[in-house]
Amino acid sequence: GAGVSQSPSNKVTEKGKDVELRCDPISGHTALYWYRQRLGQGLEFLIYFQGNSAPDKSGLPSDRFSAERTGESVSTLTIQRTQQEDSAVYLCASSYRVDTEAFFGQGTRLTVV
Amino acid sequence: GDSVTQMEGPVTLSEEAFLTINCTYTATGYPSLFWYVQYPGEGLQLLLKATKADDKGSNKGFEATYRKETTSFHLEKGSVQVSDSAVYFCALSSNTGKLIFGQGTTLQVKP
DSSP: OOSOEEEOSEEEEOTTOOEEEEEEOOTTOOEEEEEEEOTTOOOEEEEEEETTEEEEOTTOOSTTEEEEEOTTSOEEEEEOSOOGGGOEEEEEEEESSTTSOOEEOOOEEEEEO | OOEEEEOOSOEEEETTOOEEEOEEEEOSSOOEEEEEEEOTTSOOEEEEEEOSTTOEEEETTEEEEOBTTTTBOOEEESSOOGGGOEEEEEEEEOTTSOEEEOOOEEEEEEO
16 A cells, blocks of 8 residues: 555554554555653554564563564454543554664554543 | 753744754764754654764755764754744664664744
């Protein structure tokens, strides 16, 4: 595609439910990143992929969070048993290589009620 | 671990004023350094970058020089405009491939 696509753009879920957030990177981009941005805050690193492998999962806040990438393409971030503190915008970005420009999607705004 | 520290905002300037937003980093090896910008209601986009020591990145009148001796990558612009009002993020790409951002600095330019 022309850019990084994230879906859904908005998600309202009840506390305790599981959610899946999807990211379609730019075709051919080997690196893919997930970040969390709380209202008025900076970008909190969650995880990144080089190909289908995740060399660094250190940013995942708890074991309720997991992510996978398949076919060196689409990635899914899953949050189990959502909590109110999970409410934030989840941003995905991809880049051709790890030291080149990262292109960001528009994000998924998650609200846990 | 690797990290990026930016000056806290908001920074409020009058149009045509000189802008400096400080950014320092901690990293092993030789990271690439970036400035990203987030305009109101829009997604993050790359403003400029530098990949090695003493490199100067520039775009849209903004400049930043990769200073290894001071581990800094300060963003500067000689004359800001109202349209520059945005949130600016300093970032580094570590030698492990992790892309790390600072907390962001909000710039408000008043006419």
